[in-house]
Amino acid sequence: MLKSLSLALLLLVQSQAFASSKVLFNIAKQSLEANIIELSDGGVLRAGSHQFASLWTRDFCFASRGLRAIGRDDVIANHLSRLLNVVREDGLVPRVLDSKASWLRVARYSFVPFRPTSPDVKDELKAEYKGEHGTIAIDSNALVLITAYEYLQSTGDHTWFNQHQDSLKKVLDFYRPYFAEGLVKQDKYSDWQDSVKRNTATFFTNFLVWKMLNHYKQFSAFRIEQKTIDLFRSNLDKIFFDREKGLYKSLDHGEWVSLEGILYALEDEDFLSHGQKKSLYTALTKHPLWGAVPGRATYPQYPKKQISYTTKGVGLGRYHDGLVWPWLTAFSGKIATQMGDELSARRITMLLSDWAKRDNAINEVMDPKKKMRPVRRMFYTSEAPFSWGAGFVLDMLNQKVD
Template sequence: MLIRRTLAFRIFLCVVSLHVLNINFAQTVIVNSAKNKTITFGNRKIKLTLDYNQKANVSALEVNGQKVIDGNAGIYSEVRTASTTYSSLHTNSSPALAVTENTVRVSNVSYGNNDLIISETWKFIIRDNDIKMDVERTFSKPALVEEVALPSFNFNNINTWEGAYQGYGGLAWFYLFNEKLCTYGVHTNSSRFWNSKTGNGLKVSVDAAGKQVAMKYSRTNDDHLKYAITVSDGEMIPRFDSGTNRKRFIRQRTDVWSAFNIAAGKTSQCVTLSYFDFNKEFDRGKFVGVNGEQVSSVLNTVARIGVIDAKHFGGNSWHTPYGPICLHEQYIAQMGLAINDNTYLQGYKECLDYYRDNAIKRDGRVWARWAYNNVDIMPGQVTDKGFYEAQWGFLMDSNPDLVTNVADLFDQTGDRAWVKTHQRSCEKALDWIINRDSDKDGLVEMMTDSYKEKRGSDWIDIIWAAYENAFVNAKLYHALTKWTIVERELGNTVKAQQYQDFAAKLKTSFNKSTTEGGFWDDEKKCYVHWLDKDKSVHGRNMVTPVNFMAIAYGICDDDARVKTILDDIETQMKKENLFFWPLTMSSYADGEGRETQYPFPSYENGDLFLSWGAVGVKAYADYKPELALKYVTNVMDRYAKDGLAYQRYGRKKQDGLGDDILSGNSLSVVGLYHAIYGINPLYNRFYLNPHITSQLAGTQLKYNYQGQKLLIDLDLKKYTVSNGRFKITSDKDFGFSSLGNQLFYFNGNTSAPSFIAKTGGELKVELKTWSADEMDWIQNTPGKKKSNITYTINQLAPNSFYTVTIDPKQRPVIKSNTRGSLTFDHLSSTTNQRITITKG
């Protein structure tokens, strides 16, 4: 280190007179031209050129050899008041430059006039993997500012990057910036710009202690991408919409944020630029039988666009005119299963915390929606935060859906401390809707008694489902079965039993025929949508979400009914040659929906909404996985044609319709992961339950699970999960977990480990048989040294004798304890060994 510093100093002395400075140590490169007042510096992956001639401007930025910024207005500071724009592109004098071994310091960056002077010092610290830009800034006096970019980045083209992931897991997708001066503003302190074609990624993160950070993205009049960072004392408030100040995406202008006050005095912030290899970081593995590039692209883009901002996750895009969030959507957390990015999961945790604190009424009723403005509200039914009841009716599925999303997110993160903070609120939400079962038949009732009241009660909001609604009750059953598990994990066995009992009663009543007060239509051979209070039956037109949920959520476990429903739907699909399942297979009866829904097919009365893809895929995966896969590939083919940037598809022409873009258009691909590949991250184990067809055999997925990187191999009747140290292979579903030097195997979908193996080395296990009376597996311990393994076998008959045989030496008989467990030690071989345990 002493030699390097001495050499640097000598070089500096030698070149001062020549007005050129060249430093090249390890990965640090600094080339200064004092004559031109430009300096180029960086590391292997990021290189900047700074112009300090009567300005302070990064005029060029290279990322992995690609010049993404190149111009007179590159990276600079900018402040706009109502009358004047101040910018470091025009300083009051040339800034002063100082260079050391890995630091470039630019001081005396002063710009402004007699009304306001802004003084800055920029210090760039060049490190092997990133470049830090520390900024100290002083405002000469307080100022009311209209727009602030501290700093502003002006990328060469709107297509330089495909998108930018936000720190909370959302996405600014530049494909949707479909006209000049589109602007999108969000609250985040980091942004990951990426391009899948070049593979280049640039992360920009901001640290400003005690301050709030916001970012905005604009397509300029000359088709550049302008990215602006705003640091403020308080949270930035959107300027629009119609006095509600909630709109994040605007057109034909860039001032998405309201004006705010900046105090006089000194502030500081740090902006860090770092490179990442997008294709490596988001590598999902090897896809066989499907287009892996399309799968990845759908999950990298469409699946994220319902994240409007920090703490605002939903299914409708930030790009839509009024940006609604439907809290009555049960699949927002489920999308995280396939997105498989921890920033999405952590961001959604913060969102659900916000919903817990702001979107639940005192009595437990969950507000149904949030939006940019109030055009969709039921008069008087809105909060100051923008949560409201929809004008179409009380959409009751928001209560169970909030609970389902909390439970699903708990499964993916395993965060007990977090889910504990939601225990009381979820109980309130469930209890509120359970208490609406006034006749105690296990089916909860809506706010309306008859379709004649013309009020909706679920996601299909302009169909007048009333009283006992199968759509809502199916969602409630799903929420209860999931939350029962959470209650047990949190120690409330009384509440868990209460919810389990109600779910069982709901299931029994749901499956009764309509003549007995249930939802099964013996004539139509499907579950109906709802029953009015007068016992009249409605929605007999094979409403696909109702029937898919009944099957996918385990309400319908009658194989004959499952076959009838799914075969009838597929027959109609072939007849019409539809690429995706419509909301209904035939028309609602006259009067059951809004007048605009007729003649059939029209909108919610018969059009194709891709948001129900996951439950559809799940319903078919258990029955005929090849049909489930067929509709997944259909959706991906459509994505290749139009990007799925629509609300729905028309029934007649199968053309994209509606500007209310839905992230739910990705849910068929989510279903591919969840139901066909069998990816089920659970709170205490990774559960693999594939339904692999011959077309998909040989698929190998890379998956992030609770901080571990898993490799999942999927073949016909041979499934493997590995984390690099431990590996389990089986011909049927199983659970995998590891902690330190312990491997946990879960037989089937059991929630407690069937065996625990403790070893100091690596261990591979291939299960052959696992039953109450016999357990049989092959083990292998890679490496040159033998290692000791301690096996604990669980779920045995208590106080019973078992024989352990190891290749083929028989051990002394072992007796299980009172809990049905036994333990034995074994010094492994470096070759395959067969271990068999038999009762008796």
């Protein structure tokens, strides 16, 4: 009798989890599709529908795993082509493409009390290479190269790859000055945590460069030596691994730990052995970054003097160390599944499903002080639908939902 009740309860829980996953998948798919814009030569992906309705390179690359999950490889290829056609002379890819200045879209939704749909993105796209602080996006080149490689592996489209090989080589050569040291040191506000100065060597940027080099070493035209890959790899351990915590630190100094780099390290097939992954995951789940709802980017909080004045000005002083990012929550769910932690994976999926059903969209950031509702300040409202978050939700569910 007891066994029958236990089995019935298990089946009920599994049924509810499956139903929640299906609803979550549909909302994430709708969120991502809402940001696909059809231009004359094919589809491209906006980061969002309001302040981030521009074609943000970093957001597109992160969201590309979701495009693959819903069979929109054509958007990946076309968006990449648009970027590779306007690579700067030194190999830098644009941080943004738009038919109007991206700051105008951001300003539009910072100082108006309503949120109409953002003006259309049109064919005449202009490239922007620097942000409001006059700095580049140091990680975008690596992300574009990784996205192009993943597109090739997913589709086998060697024709597209060969057509763009010269541009891809130029994009990779942007990092060549860093090869001798095996370490990228970045300018302030230049990686995805761009509300914080972080003007030093960071684990995540250097991990992305290592990952990109590891992918492209098989192509002789890109002139990558194994010793360069090995140097980047050894520096990731030597400079960033905290043996006492069992975790990779976010910066080359201090106590900060960031979630995204650790999740990427756990996801990668070549970076760690199975035993190392188990140890790293165990350490992560015991760290405050994991907690009841994984999704905060960094712990502990950064000093206030390190935070961008523009971010503080719109009420987002804790953008990257206090708010919860659904893309990181979804990524945590994927890694939990891969590590055999089904309890955490199920809990995370249910949380994401509850948020999505409540908001009818995948959001940019949630406020843990407001019962995980989308962030809303006087001069800022969480972007929704948000492509980056939707992409990671779809990727998480792609291993569970047909």
